[in-house]
Amino acid sequence: MSVDNSTEDxxxxxxxxxxxxxxxxxxxxxGEANESDGDFNLSSFWDTLNQAVKxxxxxxxxxxxxxxxxxxPSPQDGERLAESILKSVLSLSTVYYWLPKxxxxxxxxxxxxxxxxxxxxxxxxxxxxLSSPLQSLTxxxxxxxxxxxxxxxxxxxxPQDNKAxxxxxxxxxxxxxxxxxxxxxxxxxxxxxxFGDVLDDEEEGEQPRGNRDTYWSEKDRRVIxxxxxxxxxxxxxxxxxxxxxxxNGDTGTPQKVAQLDDLADIVKQISPEVDDLALCxxxxxxxxxxxxxxxxxxALLKNILAIIRSSHVCGESELTWIHFLxxxxxxxxQKAKELIQLDS
Numbered sequence: 036m037s038v039d040n041s042t043e044d045x046x047x048x049x050x051x052x053x054x055x056x057x058x059x060x061x062x063x064x065x066g067e068a069n070e071s072d073g074d075f076n077l078s079s080f081w082d083t084l085n086q087a088v089k090x091x092x093x094x095x096x097x098x099x100x101x102x103x104x105x106x107x108p109s110p111q112d113g114e115r116l117a118e119s120i121l122k123s124v125l126s127l128s129t130v131y132y133w134l135p136k137x138x139x140x141x142x143x144x145x146x147x148x149x150x151x152x153x154x155x156x157x158x159x160x161x162x163x164x165l166s167s168p169l170q171s172l173t174x175x176x177x178x179x180x181x182x183x184x185x186x187x188x189x190x191x192x193x194p195q196d197n198k199a200x201x202x203x204x205x206x207x208x209x210x211x212x213x214x215x216x217x218x219x220x221x222x223x224x225x226x227x228x229x230f231g232d233v234l235d236d237e238e239e240g241e242q243p244r245g246n247r248d249t250y251w252s253e254k255d256r257r258v259i260x261x262x263x264x265x266x267x268x269x270x271x272x273x274x275x276x277x278x279x280x281x282x283n284g285d286t287g288t289p290q291k292v293a294q295l296d297d298l299a300d301i302v303k304q305i306s307p308e309v310d311d312l313a314l315c316x317x318x319x320x321x322x323x324x325x326x327x328x329x330x331x332x333x334a335l336l337k338n339i340l341a342i343i344r345s346s347h348v349c350g351e352s353e354l355t356w357i358h359f360l361x362x363x364x365x366x367x368x369q370k371a372k373e374l375i376q377l378d379s
């Protein structure tokens with residue numbers, strides 16, 4: 036396609052806009068919040084943020100339509116389009132910066148990630164427009180426009196305070212732990228001794244087969260049972276904590292907001308520890324690895340239970356299950372270690 040001067044002028048405006056949005060995105064990813072002096076209004080913040088997101092969606096639609104069919108925008112119209120998009124993007128990023136850390140680190144992270152998704156989606160749309168024939172609506176452009184809409188629509192699903200944001204973290208952790216437990220259970224139910232079908236052909240006096248690399252021995256299964264108990268204690272801890280946060284979680288003071296963040300931070304360690312334990316249970320079972328990982332998971336769970344006990348989400352009813360799970364962790368750890376030490 037031949038490119039005349041007016042077309043090149045429009046492309047330059049879009050390229051400059053793209054570069055600016057990429058710089059804004061980088062700052063949003065790494066930038067610090069504007070700390071509130073105590074007058075911050077969370078409800079007003081959401082109203083303003085949602086309006087800013089709506090404007091970005093509208094501007095993305097305008098630019099996509101403008102470059103979907105002839106005639107192309109004039110250089111002046113192209114400049115106006117670029118300025119309008121830039122204004123909406125700057126407004127969105129500015130409103131995001133209003134949200135102080137005192138409202139919750141997890142809330143701010145989820146709002147930041149959603150903001151970055153919108154900014155990156157807008158930048159991708161501009162890249163597609165610049166790399167496509169400027170007078171045709173390609174499937175890629177349609178997809179990119181839809182991605183911006185989707186990223187903007189996601190704001191309506193965001194947690195509205197730090198309590199809700201922490202519940203999102205707990206739900207995510209619970210899902211990962213549940214998947215790990217189910218994978219181990221499925222593997223156990225499907226596993227079989229690959230040499231089992233030739234047992235009857237073994238002649239009397241032959242040495243028993245020694246290849247344990249592809250199946251579990253009876254000892255392996257008993258050890259795995261104790262480890263499954265520890266993994267299920269992890270899942271129970273997450274379920275009970277979720278219920279406690281739902282019932283008792285409070286964002287009324289900075290101290291309580293910070294306690295919720297502390298709980299979220301430490302429970303994020305559960306799923307990696309459960310995954311590490313699950314991975315070392317597959318044949319050939321490395322008993323040293325199993326003992327190390329089950330001990331690490333037990334120590335983490337006991338630490339989490341202690342933090343829950345000292346936080347504002349712990350009421351009288353929570354003390355009962357905290358005590359029960361604390362004992363369950365000790366029991367499964369002792370059982371696993373005893374089984375590992377037994378002779379095969």
